[in-house]
Amino acid sequence: MPGPLALSRSTVDRAADRRADAAWVDSLWADGATRVLLVGDGMVPVDGDALRFVAPTDAPDGDRFLLGLDDGVAFVAVRLEGKPDGGATLREVGAVLGDRDAGLAVHAIALANWHANHRFCPRCGGRTRPESGGHMRVCEVDGSQHFPRTDPAVIVLVVDERERCLLGRSAAWPGRRFSTLAGFVEPGETPEHAVVRELYEEVGVRVTSCRYAGAQPWPFPSSLMLGFYATAAGDDPVPDGDEIAEARWFSRDELAAAMGRGDVLPPSGISIARKLIEGWYGGPLPIDVSRR
Structure with missing residues (x-):
């Protein structure tokens, strides 16, 4: 196929080997250099051809997940219940975003979609909570672990x-x-x-x-x-x-x-x-x- 696929581009280290370290993940949220992407209703905030991030202190409540590291900077996301201000869909901006931002947007939207639909345990119906940097949910009743599906x-x-x-x-x-x-x-x-x-x-x-x-x-x-x-x-x-x-x-x-x-x-x-x-x-x- 000619050229790169617009939604298959990514340059960020997902740091999968460190997600289970809750203390380390928490430290990223306390770091003012960390960049937070707000995601909701299949949209991410965009300024022109780049994603718009906020500082951890400006991030609202919501499911939180780790997207990865790039040049020593952590990128994380918060799932909103509605659309973010200045939000755009991947269909609208997927082709104009740079490689790093395209990968971050796809990762964040995919995780947000999964979290929105898996708040309850499929085994017992109990509530689940995010863990492992948002790449797992754990049932608060029976302790079962559930992972994002593709x-x-x-x-x-x-x-x-x-x-x-x-x-x-x-x-x-x-x-x-x-x-x-x-x-x-x-x-x-x-x-x-x-x-x-x-x-x-x-x-x-x-x-x-x-x-x-x-x-x-x-x-x-x-x-x-x-x-x-x-x-x-x-x-x-x-x-x-x-x-x-x-x-x-x-x-x-x-x-x-x-x-x-x-x-x-x-x-x-x-x-x-x-x-x-x-x-x-x-x-x-x-x-x-x-x-x-």
Whole structure:
């Protein structure tokens, strides 16, 4: 795939080996040099192309977690119940943030989403509390430990023997939006098996081979997108009508013409889907911005 994936960039040492040292983590919150990121409702505060931090003394109450260290400076986060002032989503700013800030934002939003949905123990229903720098919750009743979850999903660009790519339109999307096909990996299944199953379930296409292309965190709310290129015979796709409303094969010239007319809108520029398509196309897609 061409270029870096917008949400896969990170330069911060997560200091995973020190999270369990509660005294050390507490000392970071007492250090005036520590930078605190406020996160809530899937948003982080942004000034232009950079995250906006506050000092520990200005941080509100809320779940706290350690994001990591960079050049001796600690970066931590606080989960808010609402949106932070000046908040923006990853879809809005993921591509413009620098490598360090992109990694911090993805990490913070993913953790905040998990903490918001795991305040009670799945075993006994008791309340849980954050520990290990916010990378674990412990039940206050039975003492069980619970860790952040990530849901693996495959996202696939299928190419046939005529070098055409297969794109589909979700039933929930606007009529011109097309993208690669995707689906979650089921329990006891490998990503490669999921590629074969999902393509057949969604559009009736039988994959003959696939190869891993790269991965990107996708905290909407907690996915990890595993990108693949796959091959298949160019049989007419048969959309399931439930998840996929429409699916079509495109040659490079056909895709460029369809986008030029405004008949097809590509996936977001921060998505791994876009990178997979551009990898097959051979460069940036010829998008008419005025038609978005």
